[in-house]
Amino acid sequence: MEAQEYIESGILELYVYGLLTETENLEIAEMAKKNPEVEQEILEIERAIIALSSSFSPFHSVANFEKIKARLELKHGKVVDMKPASNWSQYVGWAAAVLMLLGLGYQTLELTKTKEAIATVGNEKNKIQREFAYLDQQNKETEKNLTIVRDIKNTGVTLGGQTVSPTSFAKVYWNKDTKTTYIDAAGLPKPTKGMVYQVWSLKLSPVLTPTSIGLLDNFEENDQKIFAVDQTDSAEAFGITLEPAGGSATPTWNNYIL
Template identity: 90%
Template sequence: MEAQEYIDSGILELYVYGLLTETENIEIAEMAKKSPEVDQEIISIEKAIVALSSSFSPFHSVANFEKIKARLELKHGKVVEMKPASKWSQYVGWAAAVLLLLGLGYQTLELTKTKDAIATVGNEKTKIEREFAYLDQQNKETEKNLTIVRDIKNTGVTLGGQAVSPTSFAKVYWNKDTKTTYIDAAGLPKPPKGMVYQVWALKLSPVLTPTSIGLLSDFEGNSNKIFAVDRTNEAEAFGITLEPAGGSLTPTMTQLYTLGKV
């Protein structure tokens, strides 16, 4: 089947839903490797259904996440499989036969050794490839961050700590042409459980008007602490407040961590 036929048939949706047979799955996975169109289509279908289902998720407690982590850490060490002790008697009967088959056995052993060696090399290769992909990914992240910081078109705004957290600081990189905005939040403390930092673009006159430009979600997971937020059209100042998970419609001024004028 041609790529477009695959796409139009609707089978890729069922592939993402997990409703196909193993043979069909393997066939499509191979097809996706060969055809970027098919691959892209699968990714888009998956994004759509993940977005749809996620938006229907009822509230579940943060405690649940902690419980799962605790359960996993308990059994974090490698499970060593116990092999049943071999029973002598079982083997006595076989010994004679084994002698006869020794010649053949030797051959098999050699073959297995070779196969093992090949498998080991294969495993090593996969490991190295994964290692490389990981480093490559880290490297790209760092490069991207460096580009943001270096970009001459970016206006850098330093946000200083406020009453609630005087030692906090942050930096905003705002490109006034493209409106893209990044936050360097390395100077903010880790947010408490169930809370999230929210970034606001502020207009100061004629009246103070805050506009939310995004949340610094997954604060812990972002090792570089550089976050992309929404485009900022207009701002005379930027502020960061601590808000309940999901963010707020208006900033909680008592929880204003950092603030800085453009």
């Protein structure tokens, strides 16, 4: 094969990239020694690759880049940008364009993945913070309720179910000194729609006298079913009835739960 045929065949580019067999490499090396045009073309290809790799180094083999650069500097001193041969310039231009598009596409994909990962981490963090806040609130409520139950100054009054709801039960915690009153309504069923539990303090003599001391509002939202009601100055007993929403002035006796 003649020198010009080597130059136009594209085999010199493969030689520079190290893609030929050992036999082919030896053949090209011998041809370059004998023919200055082939040697010059190889140098021009190497210079073009150096220029291209300098602009698109993230996409070019670091080993090839350093190898070619060292080879050029060894032969010719510091490598500077050179105009490639005319038949190589078009190839370089298309290669640069393709590499640029690939690079931009890759970077866009990685940026999208990063944003998605950040968004996922942010959502998980917010979820954990919400769960922690909820658990912290529940813990505080539990501690408060345990304090009520364990307070030896609180008188515990157990209320058993009446005919209308014989399996129901509740407990009243009444502090006679501070007058504070709490109802443990864990044994009460969910009230029917439009109805609410109403708590009464009762005086039994000389006649039965009920006094409303509060409603068990937001029954479903109260997970632990411990309710604070109005202070009670004096009581001989307690009762709970099921009343229309908003409560009643007097108990509905046929709805007497406890």
